[in-house]
Amino acid sequence: MQNTVFKALAHPARRQILALLRKGPRLAGDLATEFDTSWPTMSRHLAVLKEADLVTAERQGNQILYRVNTSVLEDAATALLGLLGRDNGDDPLKEAAE
Amino acid sequence: MQNTVFKALAHPARRQILALLRKGPRLAGDLATEFDTSWPTMSRHLAVLKEADLVTAERQGNQILYRVNTSVLEDAATALLGLLGRDNGDDPLKEAAE
DNA sequence: ACTCCATTTAGCATGATTGCTAATTAGCCT
DNA sequence: AGGCTAATTAGCAATCATGCTAAATGGAGT
Numbered sequence: 001m002q003n004t005v006f007k008a009l010a011h012p013a014r015r016q017i018l019a020l021l022r023k024g025p026r027l028a029g030d031l032a033t034e035f036d037t038s039w040p041t042m043s044r045h046l047a048v049l050k051e052a053d054l055v056t057a058e059r060q061g062n063q064i065l066y067r068v069n070t071s072v073l074e075d076a077a078t079a080l081l082g083l084l085g086r087d088n089g090d091d092p093l094k095e096a097a098e
Numbered sequence: 099m100q101n102t103v104f105k106a107l108a109h110p111a112r113r114q115i116l117a118l119l120r121k122g123p124r125l126a127g128d129l130a131t132e133f134d135t136s137w138p139t140m141s142r143h144l145a146v147l148k149e150a151d152l153v154t155a156e157r158q159g160n161q162i163l164y165r166v167n168t169s170v171l172e173d174a175a176t177a178l179l180g181l182l183g184r185d186n187g188d189d190p191l192k193e194a195a196e
Numbered sequence: 197a198c199t200c201c202a203t204t205t206a207g208c209a210t211g212a213t214t215g216c217t218a219a220t221t222a223g224c225c226t
Numbered sequence: 227a228g229g230c231t232a233a234t235t236a237g238c239a240a241t242c243a244t245g246c247t248a249a250a251t252g253g254a255g256t
Contacts, residue, residue, distance in 0.1 A: 003110050009178075010108035011214085012101050018181045029232060041215050043234055048213095062223055062232055073182050080107075080175035083116045084168055109244085127202060139245050141204055146243095160253055161202055 001052075005076050008052035013037065014045050018068055021055060025067035028057075099150075103174050106150035111135065112143050116166055119153060123165035126155075 008014055017031060032042040046066060049055040053072050058065045106112055115129060130140040144164060147153040151170050156163045 006104070006113070007108045007213095010105045015104070015177075015181070022181055022183050027232085028234095032233090037214095038216060039233075040217080040235080044214080047234085059223085064233065068181075070182055073178060077175050077178035077182065079113075080171060080178060083113070083120055083166075084171050084175065085120050105243095125202090126204095130203090135244095136246060137202090138204075138247080142244080145204080157253085159202095162204095 002076075002079060004052040005054060005072060008048050008054055009076065011045065011048075014049055017045060017049065018054065018073070021066060021068040025065050027060070028064045028066060031066065100174075100177065102150040103152060103170060106146050106152055107174065109143065109146075112147055115143060115147065116152065116171070119164060119166045123163050125158070126162045126164060129164065 013035060016035070020026060020031065020034060028043065028046060029039075031046070032039045035042060037045075046055065046057070050057055053069055055066050056069055058067070111133060114133070118124060118129065118132060126141065126144060127137075129144070130137045133140060135143075144153065144155070147164075148155055152167055153164050154167055156165070
């Protein structure tokens, strides 16, 4: 859903997580150490991002590897561009199949 | 501030307002009738958008004309694209001078 | 000044979000 | 099984967001 995506993007920590993930997949714990919030807090941010399908999680034995889901991020960017009147051939804010 | 922008975009009604405004400036009251929220609620959404500098308001005698501030919306879209690794020569999430 | 219209601000109730600590689950290893 | 590490879920307090109704403001016209 478009809305969960924008809501997920509304928190600076979550945008920062995506910025880190942009450079490559990362383990959850690895991310946690980069921010000075508590681990559970990081875990929740990741859950929100996952819920919005902005990231995917993959178990690697003991730990969990997160990576960006670029296509969803792309859709969000496209929606914003649509709001600009820049024509991309699509109705702005239209729900895309998921 | 980048953050206010994304927070403003987090509400569907506000994105919808921008979608309407994309097609041209509109009077506040005109917008209010398009949505079935109360007028004060619409007014608040507009205030949030204005606070984020996503729209500008201009008095026209009795009424108030709103229009999109495309450059801010553009910056937001660019920030998202930056998160994608699409290189646009800028650091993602960097604060732009305002 | 008074009235009317357009819009905003105040104030309040409700619900969502954030972020913490403590407790739990999941997998690996001996 | 027991113990270790990694990560999540539960539960709670505090803050923020939403949306309403009622009251206030701003401008125009009489």
